[in-house]
Amino acid sequence: MAVNFPVPVPANLKPVPGIELGFAEAGIRKANRKDLLVMTLAPTATVAGVFTLNRFCAAPVQVCKAHLEGMRISNAPIRALVINTGNANAGTGEAGLANANASCAALADLLGCGASQILPFSTGVILEPLPVDRIKAGLPKAIANLKADNWYHAAEAIMTTDTLPKAASRTVEINGKTITLTGISKGAGMIKPNMATMLGFVAMDAKVAQPVLDHLVKVAADKSFNCITIDGDTSTNDSFILMATGASDVDVNDMDSPEYAALSEAVIALSQELAQLIIRDGEGATKFMTITVEEGASVEECRKIAYSIGHSPLVKTAFFASDPNLGRILAAIGYAGIDDLDVSKLNLYLDDVWVARNGGRHPDYQEADGQRVMKQSEITIRVKLARGDASATIWTCDLSHDYVSINADYRS
Structure with a gap:
């Protein structure tokens, strides 16, 4: 769909x-x-x-x-x-x-x-x-x-x-x-x-x-x-x-x-x-996701982090389920390969919802707000690194049951 x-x-x-x-x-x-x-x-x-x-x-x-x-x-x-x-x-x-x-x-x-x-x-x-x-x-x-x-x-x-x-x-x-x-x-x-x-x-x-x-x-x-x-x-x-x-x-x-x-x-x-x-039109897609990483030291590192989030099957399946298990996004940022990343300065947003502030859960964040955004068909994930002026944006989708079915049957 x-x-x-x-x-x-x-x-x-x-x-x-x-x-x-x-x-x-x-x-x-x-x-x-x-x-x-x-x-x-x-x-x-x-x-x-x-x-x-x-x-x-x-x-x-x-x-x-x-x-x-x-x-x-x-x-x-x-x-x-x-x-x-x-x-x-x-x-x-x-x-x-x-x-x-x-x-x-x-x-x-x-x-x-x-x-x-x-x-x-x-x-x-x-x-x-x-x-x-x-x-x-x-x-x-x-x-x-x-x-x-x-x-x-x-x-x-x-x-x-x-x-x-x-x-x-x-x-x-x-x-x-x-x-x-x-x-x-x-x-x-x-x-x-x-x-x-x-x-x-x-x-x-x-x-x-x-x-x-x-x-x-x-x-x-x-x-x-x-x-x-x-x-x-x-x-x-x-x-x-x-x-x-x-x-x-x-x-x-x-x-x-x-x-x-x-x-x-x-x-x-x-x-x-x-x-x-x-x-x-991604195979089995139900969500269109924009991932923007800002305030990076270089475009390359911003893209690395954006791709890490966009490739993560755990992130993508959570979005399919509209499950605000947003620690998965932080984990994907952490293993993106930016060795000197200071996570204590990192901020994470879902659309207008401020999820993580200075590397931890924002005190005003409510899971119901995260779920509200994740139920939308179009979602923006925004990460601010507080490292510089560079930024990068990629586009991805969620990962659904239908993706597995389509690829299991592809040669049939």
Whole structure:
């Protein structure tokens, strides 16, 4: 059950000039479901990405990284993306790499470009061979329905255990011109910072120089997809791709320019919206939780503490039960790895309720107040360290019975 999830309205998802999307039902794992997506890009497009830090990264991640690096050397633009769900093509060795490359070659033949100009993405079950023949058979169908306004169907085509498609749009005015941004994401479990079982794709029609886009994709990921956690597992396939089609006459080629400032603000906001949709649709989630750590000595230590709270199964199950067993939060802070943390200065809040003051229970705190907050579907946990001016925020959800059931039955 998604938590206060704003279901996307297809008509509100704005086409981005310079990109078209087509989907197919290829039967990769299950029949009668959208499971194959093709995105084609104008030859003027620039593309940048960040990927999972899991050392067991999937074959398509390895191919994507190689093709993006080759693009920088050859200046041959990325012309299309091919995405399948139902099979992760991870833990598949040399055969998996061959299949990922074969998918690129098949799409390149149909589009009349080089195989190295295609980026492949996969999501689904790990350690199973990719049914590349089904992908090849489905590609002509996907190409046949390429449209600029297929964003909603595109979001459906990349879902796995997601219960709802994740998509959003926005516009930004730069130098009197309107830039359109639209993106999709997927993910509901195996989600942890430093990318997770998630795919994210954001497109815009600005002209963005490659070095600027390479910088922006890292900044946007760091402030969005790297700030979410559901279960603490970092997956093998995670990818976030930023595409600038160059279809508009707005140039962004300097990171110190007002144009970059305006565009980056819009990209970060859209990326955060897509990342938070993943948490709202977390497997079995009933609570959406914002964890903010303030007054830290560094952003890194604030994040360490926030992640420690957000990963704790004891904290997450307490929130599922609306049980104000808030000592679990203090314990998670204590084992976060900040060796010189002075807990006697620490303060803890649940929304407007001051729970712990100077490392101990606030004398005015009543358990009924804590329970009142914990019964809400959206909750903010705020920790003040009294160590400096740094802060960090992450987003997470509770851990319910349904999470166990969904993952126990995932391969069924």
